[in-house]
Amino acid sequence: MSGSYEDPPEMSTLSQVIDHEHMIKITSNFTRLGDRCYLENAGATLYPQCLLANVHEDLVSNVYMNPHTDKYTKDCIEQIRSTILKHFSTDPSQYTVIFTSGTTQALKLVVEAFQFSADIHDIKNPGSFVYLRDNHTSVLGLREIAADKNADIIHLSHEDFLAAVNTPARNYAWKDKFKGRSDTNTLLVYPAQSNFNGFKYPIDCMDNIRNGCFNSHLKKHLCKINCNWYVLLDAASFVSTNKLDLSKTQPDFVCMSFYKIFGYPTGLGALLVKNSSHDVLCQKKYFGGGTVDIVLSTEDFHVKRKHLHESLEDGTVPFLSIISLKQCFDNMHKLIPKTIYDDLMETISYHTFYLAKDLYGQLKDLQHLNGNKATVLYMDSDFTDIKKQGGTVTFNLLREDGSYIGYAEFQHMADLFNISVRTGCFCNSGSCQRHLSASNKELKDMYRAGHVCGDEVDLVDGRPTGAIRVSFGYFNTFNDVDKLITMICRCFVKTKLKQPKRIAMINNHRTIVDALKSNRLYNGITHSHKIMKEQEFFNNIHEAQDVPQVNSKIVLKEVAIFPIKSCGAFKIRSSWKIGQKGFEYDREWMIIKDNGVCLTQKQNARMCLIRPKIDLQLRTMTLHFKGRTPVAIPLDQKPHKLKESTFCHSKVCTDTVQGYDCGDEVADWISEALEISYLRLIRQSSDDNRVQKKKHDGDQKLLSLSNQAQFLLINKATVRWLGNKIHDPLFTDDIESLTDRFRGNIIIDMESELAERDWNKLIIGNHEFRVEGLCPRCQMVCINQHTGEKTVEPLRTISEQFAGKLRFGIYLSYLGPVDGSKDRYLKIHAPVKPIINDDDISR
C-alpha cells in the first residue's frame, strides 16, 4: 500500500471518498430506513435492497438440491469458496474455507479441534490458551473448552499485548535448541478490530508471534515456552469494513460472520484455515453427515474425510445461504465505486473512517455553555492513522455539572429521534472494564446491586456501567453524523453549535435543520442565543401562572381506562368497577400485526387517536377516529364464536397471551385508520391469567395487557411541578394534556408534589391499594395524546430532574375493600388516604 489519502480533495457533503452521485445511488438502496438513522453497523450491517432482488431471481430460476445429491449445487458451493478466498487476496492452495453458523461457532470449532498437547494426559506439557482481555465475549467462553482440555489459560492486557507484538522476539534460540517442532501448542486469540471502539490491533505481526514475542509472558506464568504458536484472528468486526489481505498477513485461523459484511444472509460464517496449519485441528470429537468416509452403526469405527472442510462441516451446509453469497459479492462490486486503491473494501474503509473521524472531532470539542466538556471518549486511537482505527466512536455524555448521563437515558432519546445506536458494554466486558476503569470487585458489586448485562441500570453510584457506541457502514453519510450531533445538542448539551464546514458541491444537500425536520420533531433547536433568551422569558411566565391549588386534602380527580392497549383513554365520569385484573375493560384488547406481534405507540403514534368509548347500557365499545365513521363491537362477544389465537406481546413474550380475534369489520376499520394492512383486534381471553411479575408476600395479582401492574397512579401536583421545570418555549402542553401523556388510571390531586413516591399503601374511598413501585418511562410520554405528535419533552426534563432515572407515577395493585363490603366501584372525588410505613425497607 503506498501513498496516503489523509487529505483527499473535498468531494461532497455526503462522503469524503465516494462522489455525490454514487452515494445517492447507494442510499437509494436503503429507502426502507425512512427517517431512521442507522448507526449500528458493528452490530450488523444492512443489506441493500437490490441484493434481495438478485437473490430472488437466482432462486426462482435455478434448481438447487442437497449438495450431497447434486454435483451442480456442490460445484456452486466450491466456486463460492474460491470467491471468498479471492476477496481476502488468497486462494485454495493457501487457505481452506469452512462454513460455520457464524464467528462464534468458528471460534468454538477451532478450540474444540485444536491439539494443545499431543498427549492430553501429559500434565507437564499441557499447551496454552492465550487471549487478549479485550476480546469479544464469545472468545472469553473458549477458555472453558480449553480448560477442559487441560491447557493453561493466560490472558493479556491491551497494553502488554501491544508492547509484546511491537517488540521483536528476543530469543530465537529455543527453536534451534529443540530442532523441529515441539509437541505442545499455544493458541492465541485476538481481534483484528475491537468491537468495542473500532481500534485496529496490529495484524502484520504474525511472524513475530510465531517467533515467540509472547514467550516472556508464558514464562511469567511458569508455562513451557518451547511451544508452537498458532494465531486465531477474530476478524468479525474488521472484515465488515476493511480489506483483509491474507497474502500479506497470514494468521493460522480467521473467523467471521457474513451478516457483518453484507447484512444478509444471517446464520452463516466462515473459518479460514491456513493449509499448512490444518493438522493441528485434529481433535474434533463429533462427526456428522458428510464428514466421514466410512462409519459403522454397530461398531465404534469411523474414518473422517481427508479434505479439511469435509471433516469439519457437520451435516448439510446451509447451501442456499452460501449460494446467495455470490449475489452478495457481485452486488457490492456493482454498487460501490472503487475510488481508493481501486479496491472495494479500501473504499468502504476510508468512507467509514472519515465519517467516524468527523464525529470524533465534533464530540471531542463539544462543550456546555459553562465551558465544561460534554463527552468522555473511550478510544484507543485519535483517528490520525487509518491502520489503527475503524469507523466506530464510543463515548459517554456528561451533564453541565460534570455528572454522567446514563446510556439508557441516551438510548431513550435516540429512540425518540429514530437513531439506532448500541448502548451498554457491546459484548466486550474487558474493554468496557478498562475504559470505565472498574475493578473486578466493583463489577461484582454492581452485579450485586442488581446490574446484569443488557439491563437498563446505566449508572451505579453515578458511575457508568456501559457506554454509547456509534458505528458507520458504507451506506451512512455525513448527514447521519449531523443528525446525531443535532440530537445530542437538542437533548443534552446546550451549546452554540458550529456546523462543520463541508464543501457543498451540490446545493441540494440536507442541512441540520432539514435533518431535524425529517424527524418530525416540532420543538426547535435550543442551542441558539435567541432561544436561550426566550427560555428565561418563559420561565417567568410559568412561575406567574401556575399557582397550585391550596388544598390540604387529597382527592381522586379522574379515573381513566385504556380499553385497547396503546390507544386513547376512556375517561370515567362517575365510578368504575374494579375487576380481577384491574379496572374492568382496562387494556383488555390489543392490536396485532399480521406477524402476531403487538402494535404499540412506539411504532405508530397515531394509535392514541383511536378513542374507545364503552357504553354499559348498550353493552358496546365504540371506536372513534377523526374523519371516520365510528365502529362498534359488542362487549359480550361470545368467545367460542371467535377464532382463537395465541400471540406474543412485546415484553411478555415468554408467556404468550391467549386471545380471541374480534372479527373482520373492526380489523379493517383499524387498518384503514392507522394505514397499516392486515391489523387485527384481539381480546384477551378471560381464562388467560397473566400474573404480575414482581411477587409480593407470595400472593399473585392477575394482569390484563398492561405491562407491569394493575393500576398506574399519577399525582397532578407532580405533573404541575414537572410542567414548571420544562423550559422549552415550544412545548405548549397545558397541565391537562401533559397529564394525559402519562396514561394513568388513577389521577389524584393534592398540595405537595412527589409525595406519592413515599407511600406504601393507600386507601381511596373504601378500597385499599398497595404501591408496587415507580413506573419506568420511555419515549411514549413524548407523544402528545391529543395530536399524536412527537416532542422531546417531557422525557428530557424527567431525566434531568431525576438524574437520568426515567420514572414517573406509581404502580398500584388492589388489596380489597376496607370495610368488608362487596362494593367494587371506585368513585370519582373519593378521598385518598396514603399510608407510609417506615419500617418497610423493601423499596
Ligand SMILES: *Cc1c(COP(=O)(O)O)cnc(C)c1O
Ligand atoms: C460480532 C463479533 C463476534 C461474534 O459474532 P457472531 O456473529 O455473534 O458469532 C465476535 N467477535 C467480534 C470482534 C465481533 O465483532
